[in-house]
Amino acid sequence: MAGLENLTLGKEIVVRITDLAAISETKEHLARIFLTPEHRSAAELILRWMREAGMHAHLDAIGNVCGRYEGATPGLPCLMLGSHYDTVRDAGKWDGPLGIVTAICCVADLNRRGKRLPFAIEVTGFADEEGVRFASTLLGSRAVAGTFDESVLNGRDRDGISMREAMRDFGLDPDHIGAAARARRELMAYLELHIEQGPVLEANNLPVGVVTAIAGATRMAARLTGMAGHAGTVPMALRRDALVGAAEAVCAIEEFCRTDGNGLVGTVGYIHAAPGATNVIPGQVSFTIDLRAPTDTHRKRAVADIVRQIEAIARRRKLSLQLDVTHENRTVPCAPWLKAQVAEAILAEGFAVFELPSGAGHDGMAMIDIADVAMIFVRCRGGISHHPDEHVELADADAGARVLLRVIENFRARE
Amino acid sequence: MAGLENLTLGKEIVVRITDLAAISETKEHLARIFLTPEHRSAAELILRWMREAGMHAHLDAIGNVCGRYEGATPGLPCLMLGSHYDTVRDAGKWDGPLGIVTAICCVADLNRRGKRLPFAIEVTGFADEEGVRFASTLLGSRAVAGTFDESVLNGRDRDGISMREAMRDFGLDPDHIGAAARARRELMAYLELHIEQGPVLEANNLPVGVVTAIAGATRMAARLTGMAGHAGTVPMALRRDALVGAAEAVCAIEEFCRTDGNGLVGTVGYIHAAPGATNVIPGQVSFTIDLRAPTDTHRKRAVADIVRQIEAIARRRKLSLQLDVTHENRTVPCAPWLKAQVAEAILAEGFAVFELPSGAGHDGMAMIDIADVAMIFVRCRGGISHHPDEHVELADADAGARVLLRVIENFRARE
Numbered sequence: 001m002a003g004l005e006n007l008t009l010g011k012e013i014v015v016r017i018t019d020l021a022a023i024s025e026t027k028e029h030l031a032r033i034f035l036t037p038e039h040r041s042a043a044e045l046i047l048r049w050m051r052e053a054g055m056h057a058h059l060d061a062i063g064n065v066c067g068r069y070e071g072a073t074p075g076l077p078c079l080m081l082g083s084h085y086d087t088v089r090d091a092g093k094w095d096g097p098l099g100i101v102t103a104i105c106c107v108a109d110l111n112r113r114g115k116r117l118p119f120a121i122e123v124t125g126f127a128d129e130e131g132v133r134f135a136s137t138l139l140g141s142r143a144v145a146g147t148f149d150e151s152v153l154n155g156r157d158r159d160g161i162s163m164r165e166a167m168r169d170f171g172l173d174p175d176h177i178g179a180a181a182r183a184r185r186e187l188m189a190y191l192e193l194h195i196e197q198g199p200v201l202e203a204n205n206l207p208v209g210v211v212t213a214i215a216g217a218t219r220m221a222a223r224l225t226g227m228a229g230h231a232g233t234v235p236m237a238l239r240r241d242a243l244v245g246a247a248e249a250v251c252a253i254e255e256f257c258r259t260d261g262n263g264l265v266g267t268v269g270y271i272h273a274a275p276g277a278t279n280v281i282p283g284q285v286s287f288t289i290d291l292r293a294p295t296d297t298h299r300k301r302a303v304a305d306i307v308r309q310i311e312a313i314a315r316r317r318k319l320s321l322q323l324d325v326t327h328e329n330r331t332v333p334c335a336p337w338l339k340a341q342v343a344e345a346i347l348a349e350g351f352a353v354f355e356l357p358s359g360a361g362h363d364g365m366a367m368i369d370i371a372d373v374a375m376i377f378v379r380c381r382g383g384i385s386h387h388p389d390e391h392v393e394l395a396d397a398d399a400g401a402r403v404l405l406r407v408i409e410n411f412r413a414r415e
Numbered sequence: 416m417a418g419l420e421n422l423t424l425g426k427e428i429v430v431r432i433t434d435l436a437a438i439s440e441t442k443e444h445l446a447r448i449f450l451t452p453e454h455r456s457a458a459e460l461i462l463r464w465m466r467e468a469g470m471h472a473h474l475d476a477i478g479n480v481c482g483r484y485e486g487a488t489p490g491l492p493c494l495m496l497g498s499h500y501d502t503v504r505d506a507g508k509w510d511g512p513l514g515i516v517t518a519i520c521c522v523a524d525l526n527r528r529g530k531r532l533p534f535a536i537e538v539t540g541f542a543d544e545e546g547v548r549f550a551s552t553l554l555g556s557r558a559v560a561g562t563f564d565e566s567v568l569n570g571r572d573r574d575g576i577s578m579r580e581a582m583r584d585f586g587l588d589p590d591h592i593g594a595a596a597r598a599r600r601e602l603m604a605y606l607e608l609h610i611e612q613g614p615v616l617e618a619n620n621l622p623v624g625v626v627t628a629i630a631g632a633t634r635m636a637a638r639l640t641g642m643a644g645h646a647g648t649v650p651m652a653l654r655r656d657a658l659v660g661a662a663e664a665v666c667a668i669e670e671f672c673r674t675d676g677n678g679l680v681g682t683v684g685y686i687h688a689a690p691g692a693t694n695v696i697p698g699q700v701s702f703t704i705d706l707r708a709p710t711d712t713h714r715k716r717a718v719a720d721i722v723r724q725i726e727a728i729a730r731r732r733k734l735s736l737q738l739d740v741t742h743e744n745r746t747v748p749c750a751p752w753l754k755a756q757v758a759e760a761i762l763a764e765g766f767a768v769f770e771l772p773s774g775a776g777h778d779g780m781a782m783i784d785i786a787d788v789a790m791i792f793v794r795c796r797g798g799i800s801h802h803p804d805e806h807v808e809l810a811d812a813d814a815g816a817r818v819l820l821r822v823i824e825n826f827r828a829r830e
Contacts, residue, residue, distance in 0.1 A: 198648025215647060219693055231682035231705045232630060232774025233613025234798060236673040243683055247665035254659045258651040267646035268658055269693045271686060278634055278684045278703040288693040290646045359647025383649060 009105050009405070010398025016101045017397075020045065020085070021093035029090040030388065034128035034139065035166040039063060042085050046125050049104050054111030055123065061179040062143040063127035063172060065100075069107045071120045078120035079411055080190045080371065081106075081404070084129030084140060084363060092390020094380060098397065099193045100125040106405040119188055121408060126363050133157045133166075141366035146181035187371040188413050189338055190364060193404050194375060195392055197360050199383030207399040209354045210342050211375035214362055215263070215292040216331035218303050222249070223322040224314060228275060228283030243273045243282035245317045249310045253289060256306055263294045263357050264302050288326075294357040296331045332365050337414050338374030345406035349399065360385075372414060376403060424520050424820070425813025431516045432812075435460065435500070436508035444505040445803065449543035449554065450581040454478060457500050461540050464519050469526030470538065476594040477558040478542035478587060480515075484522045486535045493535035494826055495605045495786065496521075496819070499544030499555060499778060507805020509795060513812065514608045515540040521820040534603055536823060541778050548572045548581075556781035561596035602786040603828050604753055605779060608819050609790060610807055612775050614798030622814035624769045625757050626790035629777055630678070630707040631746035633718050637664070638737040639729060643690060643698030658688045658697035660732045664725045668704060671721055678709040678772050679717050703741075709772040711746045747780050752829050753789030760821035764814065775800075787829060791818055 023042045025031040032038045043065050050057035050067030057067040065085070068078065083099025103123040110117075126140030134155040142148045153164040153174050167174040201209050226240030250268045257266040267290045273282035291306065293299035307323060314321035343353045356377065364373040378400040381391040438457045440446040447453045458480050465472035465482030472482040480500070483493065498514025518538040525532075541555030549570040557563045568579040568589050582589040616624050641655030665683045672681040682705045688697035706721065708714035722738060729736035758768040771792065779788040793815040796806040 196648065197645050198650070199644075199653050200648075200650060203653060217647065229614075229798060230612050230775055230800060231684060232632065232680065232707050232776075233611065233615075233800070234680070234774070235613070235615060235678075236669070236675075236680055238614050238618060238798075241669070241682070243686065244665055244669045247662035247683075250659055250662035251666060254651070254656070260651075263650075265647065265649070265651055267656070267694070267696055268662075269646060269688070269695050269697060270691050271658065271688050273684070273686050276685050279682070279705050280684045281682055282684060290694050292647050359649070360645055361647070383644060383653070385645060385648070 007394055007398040009109065009401035010394045012105050013098070013101050013397045013401060014394050016049065017093050017097055020097050020101070030087055030093060031089040031091060032085065032087045034086050034133045035063065035170045039086070039127060040170070046085060046100060046104070050123060053104050053108035055107060060143070061172065061176050062140055062148070063170065064140045064144065064180060065125040067104070067107070067123040069111065069121040070116070072116045072118050076118070076120045077186055077188050078122040079188050079408065080122045080124060081192070082124035082126060082190070082363060083192050083194055084126040086128045086130050086132065088130050088132055088386050090388060092385055092387055094195045094390050094392050095197065095385050096129060098195055098378065098392065098400070102193050102397070102401045102404055105401055106408055109405060110408070117408070117411070119411065119413070129363055134163050137361065138363060138366045141363035143177050143180040144182050145366045145369040146178070147366060147369055148177050182370060184370045189335070190367040190371040190373045191338065191407065192362060192364055192375045193400055194362060194377060195380040195385060195390070196377040196383065197380065197385035200356050201354070201377060201379035202381070202383060204354055206352060206354050207379050207396040208346055208351060208403050209356050209377040210339050210346065211334050211358045211377055212339070212355045213294045213334055214332040214358045214365055214375070215294055216296050216299050217290060217292045217327065217329045218299060218325060219327035220289040221286065221324050221326050222289060222310065223284065223286045224319045225284045226317065226319045229281040231279040231281055234281060239281055240318050241281050242285040242319055245313055245319045246271060246285040246287050248313045250287070252309045252313065253306055256302070256309065260302065262298060264291070264298065265359055266291045266306065292359050294331065299331065329361065329365065332368045332373060334374045335372035335414070338372055341407055341411065342374055342376055342403070345403045345410065348406055349402050351399065376400060422809055422813040424524065424816035425809045427520050428513070428516050428812045428816060429809050431464065432508050432512055435512050435516070445502055445508060446504040446506060447500065447502045449501050449548045450478060450585045454501070454542060455585070461500060461515060461519070465538060468519050468523035470522060475558070476587060476591050477555055477563070478585065479555045479559065479595065480540040482519070482522070482538040484526065484536040485531070487531045487533050491533070491535045492601055492603050493537040494603050494823065495537045495539060496607070497539035497541060497605070497778065498607050498609055499541040501543045501545050501547065503545050503547055503801050505803060507800055507802055509610045509805050509807050510612065510800050511544060513610055513793065513807060513815070517608050517812070517816045517819055520816055521823055524820060525823070532824070532826070534826065534828070544778055549578050552776065553778060553781045556778035558592050558595040559597050560781045560784040561593070562781060562784055563592050597785060599785045604750070605782040605786040605788045606753065606822065607777060607779055607790045608815055609777060609792060610795040610800060610805070611792040612795065612798065612800035615771050616769070616792060616794035617796070617798060619769055621766060621769050622794050622811040623761055623766060623818050624771050624792040625754050625761065626749050626773050626792055627754070627770045628709045628749055629747040629773045629780055629790070630709055631711050631714050632705060632707045632742065632744045633714060633740060634742035635704040636701065636739050636741050637704060637725065638699065638701045639734045640699045641732065641734045642696070644696040646694040646696055649696060654696055655733050656696050657700040657734055660728055660734045661686060661700040661702055663728045665702070667724045667728065668721055671717070671724065675717070677713060679706070679713065680774055681706045681721065707774050709746060714746065744776065744780065747783045747788060749789045750787035750829070753787055756822055756826065757789055757791055757818070760818045760825065763821055764817050766814065791815060
């Protein structure tokens with residue numbers, strides 16, 4: 001293992017992550033929201049870093065920052081690296097920026113050594129992945145992939161400002177988002193480094209991991225209706241308690257996912273029992289279900305099985321059931337040929353190769369439409385993310401950068 | 416069964432219940448709250464009915480209406496009948512008034528026949544049982560039982576008016592509540608007729624039932640704390656999901672009560688999961704537990720067993736548990752000698768004798784301190800109460816009145 005004196009890349013990354021984190025809506029709570037003054041300040045800082053690293057850099061038609069480090073000859077197809085620089089509210093500083101900053105540091109290193117490769121390198125900082133402002137995610141990468149949904153322009157933020165207005169105020173033309181789109185032939189691959197946002201690498205004592213797929217997700221809204229009643233006067237046998245039905249469903253979902261053993265995860269994150277008084281049997285309960293699996297087949301089968309179980313619970317308890325799919329995302333598999341090159345680099349850096357799915361969504365979900373995709377995960381403390389306590393150790397940031405640099409220097413196009 | 420032409424008592428009851436229901440804070444939602452103009456109007460109406468039924472009647476020191484029908488000689492101890500005439504908000508019209516109105520109709524019937532008994536009959540309409548205004552229940556019956564808690568006088572309603580002030584405005588002297596208290600030697604028994612507020616009589620196809628006891632209750636507030644996390648990135652095996660723990664507890668409480676078979680009922684009426692987002696594993700869940708049983712021993716054993724089960728769930732799931740008893744009421748058993756006289760009357764009226772506990776609280780919980788207590792339950796439609804849909808059939812109101820009248824006419828003092 002490298003001693004601290006060798007952590008050049010890691011140290012540079014930590015300094016820049018800290019600089020970027022200073023650009024926030026408020027000092028107390030990190031928030032960097034799409035098409036705000038903080039968006040502009042962060043873009044300017046990243047564009048400066050890109051140029052210092054020897055790249056041509058510009059803001060694209062939707063507010064993404066795009067840097068290009070030419071290869072041995074100008075105009076070659078590129079290996080695109082990237083991540084996002086917007087945040088959730090009260091965010092951590094690593095989710096997104098780590099991928100951009102690490103990529104820039106790698107390019108800067110190549111540039112310092114005067115090294116040119118037989119392909120170009122591009123670094124894209126996506127302007128909106130989290131979707132905080134207009135309740136629609138992946139806006140930056142969808143624009144680059146040419147799949148931006150124009151109807152989002154009419155969406156309004158919490159102050160009633162439409163995305164169209166916000167773009168104009170920012171100095172962008174909402175009628176020319178198409179100009180941000182890239183063609184498949186321009187990209188050899190899209191490779192993203194990101195914090196894991198989960199505890200698996202930590203539990204396996206590893207600084208980095210190879211992502212197998214960005215898990216697809218199905219979200220459902222369930223409502224069970226029974227009969228409210230007095231908590232003292234209705235005997236157990238005559239009750240149609242909607243909360244006990246929901247509780248049984250919550251337990252069934254956990255049990256189903258726990259015994260799956262193939263990366264299926266299921267979560268009930270929200271529950272509400274009405275009328276909600278201590279001494280009243282709940283007559284109606286609403287709850288959400290979030291199911292994710294590394295393959296779509298697996299997820300769809302799980303959704304069907306779990307729906308069947310909830311239907312059986314409702315039937316047995318004489319509850320009426322309303323169950324709606326509110327959101328569905330396909331699984332984005334990482335390309336085997338890219339995974340193999342990432343694995344090679346990890347081995348060469350002296351770490352065990354560990355594969356894991358990404359349960360969280362990432363810009364690769366949009367980029368898959370114009371390129372093969374791969375991801376490198378970096379360990380984060382306690383698996384904590386979307387929280388000020390989000391943290392990556394200097395040594396792990398450095399390990400991630402060394403792996404990424406090695407992937408870049410040894411990169412071979414798909415055969 | 417009696418034909419409609421014979422339902423004299425029932426018809427009179429329905430007319431009076433309807434008259435009383437017209438006295439309400441608003442026309443749309445029945446609400447008759449302690450120490451309000453509606454309290455006064457209702458009291459005046461009931462006092463008039465009492466006098467028309469041949470009773471001496473007065474408003475006592477806390478606003479209860481008290482009517483006395485002398486026995487064969489003046490000054491004899493009384494059989495006290497009663498219930499309350501305050502309501503919850505958006506109430507039904509039967510909960511409380513049925514007991515008062517039925518008792519007055521029975522006395523009126525005796526009076527019409529010029530019948531005097533070897534004891535007096537008193538009818539008490541308690542001014543506050545529900546405790547809506549000052550968040551303390553049984554104020555009327557506690558004053559009669561001499562157990563009124565003076566500290567309640569300092570309690571304030573939602574407009575900031577203290578009970579002390581409200582009493583003065585009503586024309587009552589808060590320093591003389593003691594004058595409402597009655598002595599044990601004045602009462603031979605306290606007998607209350609009330610709607611069941613549950614579905615048991617309906618399920619058994621019976622108009623009336625004999626109450627075995629007013630069930631004691633223990634209420635608890637539980638809080639389970641685990642670890643919040645991303646719904647996609649934390650594998651099932653690494654989760655400490657507070658909601659699944661709570662769901663398991665909800666199921667365990669139901670299972671425990673359902674298999675008890677001895678009248679134990681348990682309810683989780685309120686639950687809240689934080690942070691409460693679809694895609695976040697709940698880190699903390701709060702919920703309430705309401706447990707009631709026909710005997711205190713039974714309830715206390717059940718509370719201990721259920722607490723042990725929840726502790727085991729928390730331990731197994733590595734959740735921390737905070738569990739507090741927020742409320743506790745002893746069980747009030749109905750006196751066997753009184754139950755026997757009620758059962759006799761029910762049989763004589765041609766109905767099967769059916770015993771059931773009262774899960775809801777009643778004025779008998781206070782009256783037990785100065786008298787043996789019994790209750791007659793009358794079937795209500797669908798077990799619905801504390802709701803505008805609360806309903807009693809004319810024939811059932813009549814059946815209740817005939818049973819009560821028979822109990823009165825055949826009443827023998829405790830041996």
